[in-house]
Amino acid sequence: MSFKNVINKKYKLLLPVSWLYIAGVRIFSFLYDAGLKKSRSYPLPVICIGNLSVGGTGKSPMVEYIVRLLKERYRLATVSRGYGRKTRGFLVADKQATAATIGDEPMQFHTKFPEITVAVAEERTTAIDALLQNERPEVILLDDAFQHRAVTAGFNILLTAYYNRFPGDYYLPAGQLRDLKAHYKRADCIVVTKCPEALAENEQQAIIHEIDPQPGQQVLFAALQYGTLYSVFGEGEGLPEGIATLLLVTGIANPEPLKEQLQQYKKEIRTFYFEDHYDFRQEDIDRLLLEYNAFKNGTAAFITTEKDSVRLLRFKTQLKQVALFALPVRHCFLLDGSKKFDTLIGDFIQNFEKPQIFYGKKSKEEKE
Template structure:
């Protein structure tokens, strides 16, 4: 795969040119962006997948939902529906897409909608729901909407400044577009990342004077969730099959191995929809462990299925800094 990526380097140059021209047209105002009255906060990245956008959306929702009327708008990647769709108790994961359905399942006191046309989606939410804040999931490249604030995520082990354009690298947008972000969050850091290393990363990112750089790490749950709860210690002697359909399962695999677990790993592409044969194979396994995103697609199809939860944890005062920034944006634009 790495060899193929190198061979496709000329294609990446063409891709880079297309990205540059598109952004130039938006920056010069030759392509128009629309700003809505409702405060809109974008959670996005410059690369393809694997930065922790869904856990970040959940992190923000948990801290805003008691104070504000929150709505989340997503494209609903790989959903089997089209147009605008507002989640309700009869909506399926196939109609919504796995990530927005996961969020709707956990947070019934907010509104979750999908629409590839973000302008239309925001207008519909304003008309139907009148939210006080709208979170846009994975919309950094969707420049038809001009958001009130941008939160840009970049993973510790693949900072956007060290990456290259698709298909040779993972970048889907230009590195200089990071300047549009008010907050840059370095995700998936080691839990004990030193102040010196954080300072070095800030030096690599070269933030502008008005940009905030924060750091967080993944914290996995110690209880596995499914039809019932079971602790990680209780499954040590089971025949475990780990199933992942996410962009980057390496942090989860490393965590489980660090806890002393031995397991078979069935690794699928991000947002994978499981075939009948794959479902039958999974039902033949003694204990199937998966991610929460995969769980929402498999829970009614696989019997011996559990998932491990994950959430972002910020270092020291960083959490307060992020929430203060978001709250200020909402108050200034309400």
């Protein structure tokens, strides 16, 4: 597919900027490929989850999938940049952590999986060095780090959304690609996410042909599977009787699939879309409450994502008086994809061999 087919006409004026962007990415890549910038390996299994584009491929649900797969067998740590947080430096989530201190997605991981270590840092190498000295995890998951070459992960998972696959996309700002298409070759596994559940096998084969995987490179397909609505500040699941209007409040890259999912409730849906990772302000909450209070008591409910819900926690005093529900989402692999994916992850960890060169700080035991 030519990029001419996927660029909206109004973005064609941005092509010269995209060409400059491509040049910058190529220079950055060359520095690592030529060894002028060093990429560090570590003496434990490091799994990277990422994409070539900006947002919207389901990285957080994939991290959660792997956490559920491994948390009973290994000491796990997730490492994220902590996008949108108000702090800097290396931090490990604790009881005082909030979306403002560690970022919304790490806070989501911490809330759902308090038994694992959740760390954030601008530099992934800083976080890993610190974790090896203190928490000493057995497996590290790098969230949204495919394009960050400073760490050489042992296993790379590349996600691409079904509705905007990377072979037919173009570079920022005319398209959504932030990394070179050719870098898909570094992935050990490519997962086409957000697929229709009934995706035909012949279409799967056509997509595999489009991606052109390297020898040994697995291409799997997954759909989003939504869970049951649950009260954010209260107890219980499912919508209460009498709810006639759903007020959808989101700050995610692509909220339309969520809206489509809510249509099954056969209610009126009103949308309040904010930009991805949006930092809700008091005036936003005031406006939303004004909308809510316009409805007869008990006939409207706010619906949001789990990622958005952790950013709304700081307004608990105001929002605990209203009906606020979160809708969880998971990846559901098509056909036997789950078995294949689980086997790939399990085999990587079990067969992991420490790299001969380790650029991180050594522990006291390792020095001895």
